[in-house]
Amino acid sequence: MTFAYLATLLLSLGAMVLLDRRFRLFFWRGPARAAIVLGAGLVLFLAWDLAGIGLGIFYRGETTLMTGLQLAPELPIEEFFFLAFLSYLTMNAVHGARLLLATRSRKAGPAR
Secondary structure (H helix, E strand, O other): OOOHHHHHHHHHHHHHHHHHHHHOOOOOOOHHHHHHHHHHHHHHHHHHHHHHHHOOOOOOOOOOOOOOOEEEOOEEHHHHHHHHHHHHHHHHHHHHHHHHHHHHHHHHOOOO
16 A cells, blocks of 8 residues: 555646646636536546446556545545546646637737
8 A cells, every 4th residue: 555646646736736826727716616616527527436336337446556545435535636636637728728819819919
């Protein structure tokens, strides 16, 4: 039992927070709205995982990189942090793309 995978996920989440803070992408743009969106995404993905586990589609793989701690049978704690990272990354990417497109259109000037 090690914490290598969990530590990597937490480090990645920390990087998302730094990007978000630097460019005001998601939580720094609207904290309440971001918390609702991230929470809804986590609930949806966890429900998806639990449905897949219940149907026998998903299962916990054995590896020495994981803690062995589980939130539910076949649902490792790392899955929660992975889903949080995935949702946060997606929202940062969406808002980052919008920021880039808005900056690009301002530099290009008005359309003729």
